[in-house]
Amino acid sequence: MTNDLISQALDGDIAMVHERFVTAMAQRLPAMTVDSKERYFALLSALVAKLETHEKSLPDVLREMLPEATAIVMQELGTPR
Numbered sequence: 001m002t003n004d005l006i007s008q009a010l011d012g013d014i015a016m017v018h019e020r021f022v023t024a025m026a027q028r029l030p031a032m033t034v035d036s037k038e039r040y041f042a043l044l045s046a047l048v049a050k051l052e053t054h055e056k057s058l059p060d061v062l063r064e065m066l067p068e069a070t071a072i073v074m075q076e077l078g079t080p081r
Helices: 003-031 034-052 058-077
Strands: none
Touching: 034 058
C-alpha cells in the first residue's frame, strides 16, 4: 500500500472518529452540569482556535494546550457528581 493510500485511509478513519465524537458528546450534553459545559466549551474553543492557526504545527498546538487542558481537567475532576 502506498503512502498516499495509507494517508487517504487514515483521513477517512479520522473523519469517522470525529463523527463518533460529535455524536457521543451530543448524547452527553443534556446530562452535563452548566459548570462542566463551561469548562468543556473553554477547552474545545481554545483547541479549535489554536488549530485554526495554520502556521502552528500540531506538536506546537499540543504543547500550548497541555497546561490549559490540565487545569480544566483538574477542575472537572474536582467537581462533585
